[in-house]
Amino acid sequence: MSSQGSGQGRARGRARGRARGQTPVGQVGDQGAALPPTAVPHARPAAQAAQYLPPGLAPPQTASIGRARGRAKNQPQPGKGVTGEHQLPAKALTRGTYRGAEVGHVQGLSQAMGSLKLEQGGNGGNGDAPLERTVSRGVMRGRRDISSIVCTRPESLYDKKGTQGTAVKLLTNYFILNKKLDWKLCLYHVEFCPEEDRTHMKKRMMRQHKEVVGDEYIFDGMQLYLPFKLGKEVTELASKREGDDAVYQVKIKFIKELGHLDSQYLQIMGILLSRCMELLGLQLIGRNYFNPKAEARDDKYEIVIWPGFSTSIRQHEQSLLLNVDVTHKFLRSETAYKYFQKAQGNIKDVAGKYLLGNVVMTKYNERTYRIDDISWDTTPRSKFQYKGGEISYMEYYEKSYNIKIKDPNQPMLLSKPKKRDLRRGSGMIYLVPELCVMTGLTDEMRQDFNMMRDLSHYMRMTPDKRVATLLRFNQDLSSSKLIRDEMQNWGLKIATDLVEVQGRILPPETICQGEKVITFDQKSSDWSRETRSLKLHSAISLKNWAMVFTSRSNEDARELSTTLQRVGPPMGMSIASPRNICLRGDSTPEFVGVLNDLSAFQLVLVILPNNRLDRYSAIKRHLTVKIGVPSQCVLSRTLFKKQRLMSVATKIAIQMNCKLGGEPWKVNVPIKLAMVIGYDTYHDKRTRGASYGGIVSSINQSWTRYFSQVSQHRNQEELTNNFAAGVKNALAKFVEFNGTTPQYVLVYRDGVGEGQIEYVKEHEIQAIKQCFETCKVNPKFAFIIVSKRITTRIMSDMRGRPDNPSPGTVVDDVITLPERYDFYLISQSVNQGTVSPTSFNIIEDSTGLRPDYMQRLAYKLTHMYFNWQGTVRVPAPCQFAHKLAYLTGQSINAPAHRDLMDLLWYL
Secondary structure, X not given: OOXXXXXXXXXXXXXXXXXXXXXXXXXXXXXXXXXXXXXXXXXXXXXXXXXXXXXXXXXXXXXXXXXXXXXXXXXXXXXXXXXXXXXXXXXXXXXXXXXXXXXXXXXXXXXHOOOOOOOOOOOOOOXXXXXXXXXXXXXXXXXXXXXXXXXXXXXXXXXOOOOOOEEEEEEEEEEEEEEOOOOOOXXXXXXXXXXXXXXXXXXXXXXXHHHHXXXXXXXXXXXXXXXXXXXXXXXXXXXXXXXXXXXEEEEEEEEEEOOOOOHHXXXXXXXXXXXXXXXXXXXXXXXXXXXXXHOEEEOOOOEEEEEEEEEEEEEOOOOEEEEEEEEEEEEEEEEOHHHHHOOOOOHHHHHXXXXXXXXXXXXXXXXXXXXXXXXXXXXXXXXXXXXXXXXXXXXXXXXXXXXXXXXOOOOXXXXXXXXXXXXXXXXXXXXXXXXXXXXXXXXXXXXXXXXXXXXXXXXXXXXXXXXXXXXXXXXXXHHOHHHHHHHHHOOEXXXXXXXXXXXXXXXXXXXXXXXXXXXXXXXXXXXXXXXXXXXXXXXXXXXXXXXXXXXXXXXXXXXXXXXXXXXXXXXXXXXXXXXXXXXXOOOHHHHXXXXXXXXXXXEEEEEEOOOOHHHHHHHHHHHHHHHOOOEEEEEHHHHOOHHHHHHHHHHHHHHHHHHOOOEOOEOOOOOOOEXXXXXXXXXXXXXXXXXXXXXXXXXXXXXXXXXXXXXXXOOHHHHHHXXXXXXXXXHHHXXXXXXXXXXXXXXXXXXXXXXXXXXXXXXXXXXXXXHHHHHOOOOEEEEEEEEOOOOOOEEEEXXXXXXXXXXXXXXXXXXXXXXXXXXXXXXXXXXXXXXXXXXXXXXXXXXXXXXXXXXXXXXXXXXXXXXXOEOOOOOHHHHHHHHHHHHHHHHHOOOOOHHHOOOOOOO
């Protein structure tokens, strides 16, 4: 493979879905030294850039953070390939040619062209995500490998569209890509005689035949992609090799015409889309394109926001559609080096707490990396192999970027290579802390209410403003002659209007609480007011309980106890006076020290002076794992506003009732002897590979009582085994409670990335079916993947003004996928921004239930999350499983006591 400085490397990486001029990951430098990438962003006119800003923000006059000063174009960065203290070379990518630029081999096109996103993004909450999260959920999220499109639609399914509900006209964030009638995407195999092993030489010889293959082609040295079919099945050409004019016979053999279900089809669309985004002057960072020229600064919080777009092209039900959504990148003014400077006490513990698992952006090339470890023995003085010799990091950055590192003794940050990098032989990536800008928001920032409110104002775009931004983006695409020519050469044209679909608003549900049946405003999806004076559906009296607090919270504890005893009886919940335990101090040992004497109590309520995670975790771990007593933790600041104490106490009482085994409300369940199972996974950002999976299964026929299990796993095989074992335990518990086996089993699986679907279908479902055989049961079975981190947005179009659709809105056509049994459901109501739909993908179904029933059941379950008197984004079992896995992974790090497994102790 040629060196970085050679003429062969100058064009590499430009069509890989990155910014033009960027050197790809794993690029091999002289003498085989592995070198990470460098990006040289395109410029963009300020007037054109400003229109992508969120409302109320203007582009600053100063340069953006992280802009490299005096950097050399296409300069590499050190730090790949290390074992111990020795640098090891990494293998280079094999590349092809796209309009004179280099692209990856077809087997790696999705990596090479940037992420071709199918269903990603989103926030997991209601409405737009006000901030950027650094904790990934799902094994293959982010820049996922796309090896094939998995067909999950059951063969017996003829029509996946429902009919119930009121029809409604909706807008989406999709544009139609119109194709020429004779448009084709053809795959050819190319052979050279005599054989030629050098890929770059084969590319040069292919360029000699533009009169045959045209200007628009993709060639990786072996496979050729054309937007048309050549006249012959086998085309033979003659090429001259540069240098010695040796004549080669080139045989181009037709393989097949790619259909929309071929993985290469999506990859080529991704290449084309990446090229268009580059021509707009946008810069690829991570998996999305951003516009640094249109950055917005918030000086109050010292945060810079880069507006951008997430895009994807995919064949949907009737048309090839371009999906576009507005996204943002958060950058903080502080560098990673700051955490070494301000660390007090044990610097390793402090730096590890604030840095590990976070994402940083390097100043000199604007690339993002996840911090996986800190190398305390490596400093900028350390040397690595470079161009046949050794060079220190300090010397390298000064020579290549004109950057002088100020602290030569700072430890280096380590970023683990991704799986695809490992397959190429890449090693650890070394980063200099003072050159790494922190991204995202810290936990402290997230807990700052004022900051969250202000950033939400910037981030959350109302539907009408979102539509206007998308149409401006489309106008930019259409007004660029280069982009129009690019699309036309491939036989494509982007429609100017957003895709309209017809959805349905499902019939409203009724809430059963006690002996009352409640109807509520479906638009608000909140029934707290209607049920305020009603008894709970099943109330548990609290006769023997304890309250732990500090001396400073003495008055708050007394008022909370009195208020709980006042709000309990109207709900049918008798609450006795607690045993009060007042602590002098607020240290963790003092709180934990009094807990051993409380094992005989029904419940322990703890008033915490602040939200310190270590103290909260120690209390929860002791009560939940060791003693097996349900607990309720309340922050003292929650009790400050006395005028809201009745409302706060009511919500606390409902939670306490659930943790004791009570049932606040229910909805009508039309099928009998059915068990619903929710599964979700929590991935600890601090320790890559350590994950907890929560399995929550219903044990009664009204789906109000649940059996909860959690287990740790480090790979997919362990996850599958634990999942199957959890289903087996769930079946046993259902039989114990009902005296019979379930006739239906419905599994709602959250936390599945696009690249995991095939694994889930082939392994997890098969393991569950094998579990059924082992247990000698044969229920009607459905497995539904629930995805809330998606980029699809759905808006109502009332009188020409886009707005958020009503909760209960379902879309099951046009923007759904032909190879899936899927639908989108909007179940929640939001007050700010654009509501985010949830995708339901039914990948296994032997229930015989019509699509209407599957949609109605999903909507019913969004009413059953007992922590909120309203609907939520996902079915309640999924939300319960998320809470269980999150609390276990974040705080207690072990399964709960067996006495708590049939209680919702984690609410």
